[in-house]
Amino acid sequence: MENIFAKRMDNVPSSFISEILKLIDDTEIISFAGGLPNKDLFPVKEIRNAANYQLENYGTEILQYSTTEGYLPLREFIAERYNKNKNLNISAENVLITHGxxxxxxxxxxxxxxxxxxxxxxxPGYLGAIQCLSIFSKNFVPIKLENDGLNLEELHIAYENFSPKIIYTVPNFQNPTGISYSFEKRNKIVDLLKSYNTFIIEDDPYGELRYEDEEIESFGKLLPEQTILLGSFSKIVAPGFRIGWLIAPDKIMDKFVIAKQAADLHSNYVGQRIIYQYLKDTDLDKHILDIKATYNSQRLTMIESIERYFPKSVEFTKPNGGMFLWVTLPKNISAVNLLNHSIEKKVAFVPGDPFYVKKSDVNTLRLNYSCSDEKTIEEGIKRLAICIKELIK
Amino acid sequence: MENIFAKRMDNVPSSFISEILKLIDDTEIISFAGGLPNKDLFPVKEIRNAANYQLENYGTEILQYSTTEGYLPLREFIAERYNKNKNLNISAENVLITHGxxxxxxxxxxxxxxxxxxxxxxxPGYLGAIQCLSIFSKNFVPIKLENDGLNLEELHIAYENFSPKIIYTVPNFQNPTGISYSFEKRNKIVDLLKSYNTFIIEDDPYGELRYEDEEIESFGKLLPEQTILLGSFSKIVAPGFRIGWLIAPDKIMDKFVIAKQAADLHSNYVGQRIIYQYLKDTDLDKHILDIKATYNSQRLTMIESIERYFPKSVEFTKPNGGMFLWVTLPKNISAVNLLNHSIEKKVAFVPGDPFYVKKSDVNTLRLNYSCSDEKTIEEGIKRLAICIKELIK
Structure with missing residues (x-):
């Protein structure tokens, strides 16, 4: 049986997080393990109205097959929002609606x-990208992520020695670390990449969830001919529709459309139309302000609780946006080991392991703050601190 | 720029049908070219009720991320329907919900x-399968489809000489020909395949649209350990949700779940829940009877019109189910050439070319009867007959 499968399926990492989430299917557990948006902030009533309106007025149309590229008014909305908010120059023709x-x-x-x-x-990098891309190539070249973005020396060596076809980045409030690339670093990366035949993937699911400071220019602005922008409604509206997008330069757009058509003909049209109606009828910016107010309070509570309860030898990031922060334990402490202890105290998180291509049993871990209220966050961090102190002893 | 793309993207056929549909974006044209279900039969009101019920009662839940395998009660519904209607023995654990x-x-x-x-x-074979699979391998071994199924001699030679890992079939009311495999042929195919390390893909989007005769046993019944069943709600409820499924034996299920997770995490959950609610609240069998009544009348009108108007040298299939029939013109007549003529008379169809892996400029074509009313069908066939007669002269 083994040799019936394609080689690409060998050693694809299965979802570490799913496995953890199965382990801790216990409602008493305080979980900082997930990466979900907070469901209490979903605009349920508005989406119901949008669904009703679309099904009442365009029922037979939205239930039919549709175009591979996606619903044009939705693609226009996405392009215009980039152009207005990020001063880009994107045309709807360059937007492909994807299934998340x-x-x-x-x-x-x-x-x-x-x-x-x-x-x-x-x-460390986004584990969903590691899992997905490893089906096509196992030849990952990890570049150390520092507090202001990629390590330039490692980036330079990677391009000189391995000529990567693509580089995958989450420049704003990265998953898992919460780190954002500085303006200076972005420009230096652009200077380096523009002499190579390569594309930079700018995955930006959290970019709109900024709690402090000003927006920093996108690779899509600094290097438009070599940037592929990815975005999603999952964190700013709701993930259940699986509606995201890819924005690519003209010269590579056709290949994506063919690949999308072969993959699933088109993204679910009912979902595209409902989201479009929702965007038309409501003020998305106002809704995002509500999300940000909640997540920001939770973020501050988590930072304050860590400062209060964790031993000083533990380091952590203080992201100015997004849903995660990243903890570095003292060198000899394994995060997986910590999880085994913390589960007993009914607190969960994701050990750093699945975010590395070539490392395991690491001393880092990811904490999510979007899904727990402030009281729960404080209690969870307090318990986690006890476990850490026990291991450090 | 060329060498930046992966080799697998070379020579992937783009959608012939999309191109035709763009050409004939003219509401006056009578089109037998599409492959769409008839939108007038979509259960819009019932789906609106289902959407309302789900969003009212489970709003935050259905808008959230969900499991890779799909919504369990929907997977159970699908498994039970196979077990009841086709006397199979499928467990919900073997059902993976896919995006169409x-x-x-x-x-x-x-x-x-x-x-x-x-x-x-x-x-000829389903062009969507040719397009999709050609991204992964260009090594197709075409097996002639006869009126009762695959040509056994060619099948035997294919397996002896090329050891195909998989064989793709649409055994009921095939797209494009409308042909169904006989019970005898299915058994002979099973006898042949069971000694090879291969899987048979039984794609069955039209199986429930049977207008005559009895259901014939599925490969899933005859050779369960080597069959992968594909199905969809697109033809029996509505395609706009993009909800389909794959059913595979235990020993290969894990690989599909990993591949699905890497591809898009999970199928759109809102759509899964709305379809599930619809199935719970309504009588799907009754709805399918309504679809069948309409399509059957249209099918009979198309057959009768062809018999009346087409020259006798033109052959065609008389399918007992599905949405298509297949026309074979006299040997020297090109279907693409016929299309060029018929477009002027405002009738469209799909020339056979995209359904062949290794042939072009063929004398075959596909006609769809699900989307035109009886009067339109008769008028369209009449016009097409005039064009054919002009070319035969």
Whole structure:
């Protein structure tokens, strides 16, 4: 039986997080393990109205097959929002609606990667990208992520020695670390990449969830001909529709459309139409302000609780946006070991392991603050601190 | 720029049908070219009620991320329907919800096909399968489709010489021909395949649209350990949700779940829940009877009109189910050439070319009867007959 499968399926990491979530299927557990948006903030009533309006007025149309590229008014909305908010110059023709931005990663792997093509990726990096792209090539070149973005020396060496076809980045409030690239670092990365035949993937699911400071220019602005932008409604409206997008330069757009058509003909049209109606009828910016107010309070509570309860030898990031922060334990402390202890105290998180391509049993871990209220966050961090102190002893 | 793309994207056929549909974006044209279900039969009101019920009672839940495998009660519904209607023995654990059954093809290509692995396929065969699988391997072995199923001699030679990893079939009311495999042929195919390390893909989007005769046993019944069943709600409820499924034996299920998770995390959950609610609240069998009544009248009108108007040298299939019939023109007549003429008379169809892996400028064509009323069908066939007669002269 083994040799019936394609080689690409060998050693694809299965979802570490799903496994953890199964383990801790216990409602008493305080979980900082998930990466979900807070369901209490979903605009349920508005979406119900939008669904009703669309089904009442365009029922037979929205239930039918549709175009591969996606619903044009929705693509126009997305393009205009980038152009207005980020001062880009995107046309709806360059927007492809995908089945969540995870599908965009699959299309990218398909379109670019031969078996052993090099892929540069942040270390630590988004595990969904590692899992998805590893189906197409196992040749990852991890580039250390520092507090202001990629390590330039490692980036330079990676491009000189391995010529990566693509580099995968989450420049704003990265998953898992919460780190954002500085303006200076972005410009230096652009200077380096523009002399290579490569594309930079700018995955930006959290960019609109900024709690402090000013927006920083996008790679899509600084290097438009070599940037593929990924985005999603999952964190700013709701993930259940699986509606995301990919924005690519003209010269590579056709390949993506062919790959998308072959993959699933088109993204679910009912969902596209309902989201479009919702966007038309409501004030998305106002809704995002509400999300940000809640997440920001939870973020501050988590930071304050860590400062109060964790031993000083533990380091952590203080992201100015997004849903996560990243903890570095003293060198000899294993995060997996910590999880085994903390589960007994009914607190969960994701150990750093699945975010590394070539490391395991690491001393880092990811904490999510979007799904727990402030009281729960304080209690969870307090319990986690007890476990850490026991291990440090 | 060229060498930046993966080799798998070379020579992937783009959608012939999309191109035709763009050409004939003219409401005055009588089109037998599409492959769409008839939108007037979509249960819009019932789906609106289902959407309302789900959003009212489970709003925050259905808008959240969900499990890769799909909504368990929906998977149970699908398994039970197979077990009841086709006397199979399927467990919900073996049902994976996909983003339309087209995505199932993508997952199959990903899980099984190395670059040059052989894929056996009906000739003519479903163009969506040809397009999708050609991303993973270009090594197609076409097997002639006869009036009762695959040509056994060609099948035997294909397996002896090329060891196909998978064989793709649409045994009921095939797209494009409308042909169904006989019970005898199915058994002979099973006898042949069971001694090979291969999987048979039984794609069955039209199986429930039977207008005559009795259901014939499925490969899923005759050879369960080597059959992958694909199905979809697109033809029996509505395609706009993109909800289909793949059913596979235990021993290969894990690989599909990993591939699905990497591809898009999970199928759109809102759509799964709305369809589930619809299925719970309504009588699907009764709804399918309504669809069948309409399509059957249209089918009979098309058959009668062809018999009345087409020259006797033109052959055609008389399918007892599905949405298509298949026309064979006299040998020297090109279907593409006929289309050029018929477009002027404002009638469209799909020339056979995209349904062949290794042939072009063929004398065959596909006619769809699900989307035109009886008067329109008669008028369209009449006009097409005039064009054919002009070419035969």
């Amino acid at each position: 931005s995870q599908q965009a990663l699959d299309l990218i792997g398909k379109v670019f990667l031969n078996d052993n093509d090099a892929v540069a990726i942040e270390e | 059954s087209q995505q199932a093809l993508d997952l199959i290509g990903k899980v099984f096909l190395n670059d040059n692995d052989a894929v056996a396929i009906e000739e």
